[in-house]
Amino acid sequence: MGLVLDGANRHDVKLVDSTLAGLPPVAEAARDVHRAAGGEQGLCRDAGYDAIQVRETLTALGDTAYIRPRGEEVQAKKAGQKARRWVMERTHSWLSRFRYLLIRRAKNSENYSAMLHFASARITWYNCLFG
Incomplete structure (x- = not known):
């Protein structure tokens, strides 16, 4: 990602x-x-x-x-065809569930980027476990 x-x-x-x-x-x-x-x-x-x-x-x-x-x-x-981009939209929806990312309390862009990477890693880990 x-x-x-x-x-x-x-x-x-x-x-x-x-x-x-x-x-x-x-x-x-x-x-x-x-x-x-x-x-x-x-x-x-x-x-x-x-x-x-x-x-x-x-x-x-x-x-x-x-x-x-x-x-x-x-x-x-x-x-009758399925939408191909639903995975991307679903992932963006999941990222917005992290309140820290949604409100953007971090003043420093490095802190916000770190939390964004953490949230992405957690979503990826969850998908690997529960598919």
């Missing part, structure tokens, strides 16, 4: 490069092994990431972008 801190008024497209650069080396090695086995690595994003810059960045990394434009997901849902 890659995490980047920035202001709430910053658009998601501008943070794609730094988020992907923030992935730990273990994640990069796992992606390379997955690709070598013939698997396809993809990133599911919402319409906020529907930009040429994002698609070019992901193509350069060898990833597939699953970005549905506005309105297309509603039509796909009516056709």
Whole structure:
């Protein structure tokens, strides 16, 4: 999981490069092994990431972008297809359950980042145990 801190008024497209650069080396090695086995690595994003810059960045990394434009997901849902980005939305919802992160009491960005990493690790650990 890659995490980047920035202001709430910053658009998601501008943070794609730094988020992907923030992935730990273990994640990069796992992606390379997955690709070598013939698997396809993809990133599911919402319409906020529907930009040429994002698609070019992901193509350069060898990833597939699953970005549905506005309105297309509603039509796909009516056709019986499942939404691909629900995992990301669910995880954001779980992060907002940590009151310390929701209210942002930390004045120092390093403290807030540490708590964000802790909450992400706890969510990942819980998913590994209870799937």
